Amino acid sequence: MSWFKRVEKGIVTPTDQKKETPDGLWHKCQECKSVVTMAEHKRLLYVCGPCGHHDRIDAADYFDFLFDGGRFTELDAELTSGDPLRFVDTKEYPKRLVATERNTGLKDAVRTAHGLSAGQPLVVAAMDFKFIGGSMGSVVGEKIARAIDYARQTRTPFLMISRSGGARMMEAGYSLMQMAKTSAKLALLSEAGVPYVSLLTDPTTGGVTASFAMLGDFNIAEPGALIGFAGPRVIKETIGKDLPKGFQSAEFVLEHGFLDFIVDRRELKQRLADLLGMLQPVSAANPEPREARRTPSKAH
């Protein structure tokens, strides 16, 4: 629910825009104010060398460094939102969508792809926060659902990179049911014995936390990421006092037992390869009978 405020405040500076700013040759860390060249910042995967601050990055950036040689096949790239409710608040929803598409060059708040990562096949779904706060509408739910289906049918491990304020209000009931849909698909993936890694990045809140983001066989997070169900503002209003420092940070969530580990973005690819390399999708000889019928025999 916090996405509106954050977008308004301009905390999010899409990487494309960063590169285009007049002083775009240099990057100043918003946390420790260290200055490096933009080229160096990109080489460090938008993580500050001195303080380790992780900038918010786009799906495209993850695809670029996770897939070997930046080569991948995108799935369902052309899927866009309908406006089933003819939703109007201060603006008509379709107009909001068109404006957002124009500003971001994105079709919606998630991109899905498959390719090789450290030589192993991987399906990745990564969210784009700059598209209406990474909010989950029908397109987000459907693309994730199809990516999970693809992972299940090809018996390829699935990586979900969440970065979302939660529900997309303009799709109301439809938005809510995307939580159910993605969870249904993950139940099938789980039953088929295909590994699922959920990476939670800054921020992951609301309906995304309460569905696919928390359902990994492995739940992992980037350092310092805000992770929670209710947004901090809502909780503050509920309890009527300030929240403790570090509340709802990735470190806090790890400490309370809901994450397997926190991983620096620069080590993500290797850690994933190490982890998934030790696992193989459970042998097709031993799945649930119902799934055996649906699962193609192709194995990796």
Next chain:
Amino acid sequence: MLLDFEQPIAALEGKLLEMQKLADESDVDVSEAVTALQAKIKALKKETYANLTRWQRVQLSRHPERPQMLDYIGGMVDKFVELHGDRTVGDDKAMVGGLGELDGHTVMFIGQQKGHNTKERQYRNFGMANPEGYRKALRLMKLAEKFNVPIVTLIDTMGAFPGLEAEERGQGEAIARNLKEMFMLKVPVICIIIGEGASGGALGIAIGDRVLMLENTWYSVISPESCSSILWRTWDYKEQAAEALKLTAIDMHKAGLVDGIVKEPLGGAHTAPEQMIETLKNTLLKTLKELGAIAPADRISQRIDKFSAMGVVVE
């Protein structure tokens, strides 16, 4: 308590009572006037409830005298044995569950209880469950599955509790796990929105073979008030927000996001609770029979396929 649109009807009903009292106390024949007034009340009621705005339905869904989880249990279930605790942290009073007999059939009942008065509301945390509530619900569902007992959930919540401890104990994880696990339950699952169905807090016990809404309830991703505060930045647009969200039983059924609507007595469930409870009981018995005729594996497939088809995208 009277809602604003109930007041004109209540005024006429008051007048009718007076007239009947007058007739009892004197020999004046008022039967003609009484009949006329009764007809007038009936017509006004019909007109009022046929033209309810979405916000008015939200108001009905929250009526303090509206039957709640424990009223339904009390009114339709024999030998209810309440079961407590999530076996990890505690017993969530906002989430009630237990085994009961419905016309001779054993059923696991689970649902939020909001409370009818201030004291009960505080005890029940206004029907807003913590993670242990969702984990208690899942424990009871697994228990039902083990003993081949169908599950009925009665949903009535303003949302999962947005508190500090709820976050520490993994509110998001608790709800997420329920969504995933409920898809794989081998027993029939019927979910009824009996009051408010707010967002993940409602969905966390609402993955079913049949999801039904009582006529004057709402179910959506956010309450009209919160929607107003976020999109319009003030609480004042709740009526518009309710319209925009299309959150009523009729809207949700039309969108294919719920399976059906259970009719309420004219004037709303709170005006004739016993009639409402009887209607729901009959609906449950009929639905249980339908679902019992489907093989467990098919039920699971159909449940998954139904939710998987929800959403509108342009290819």
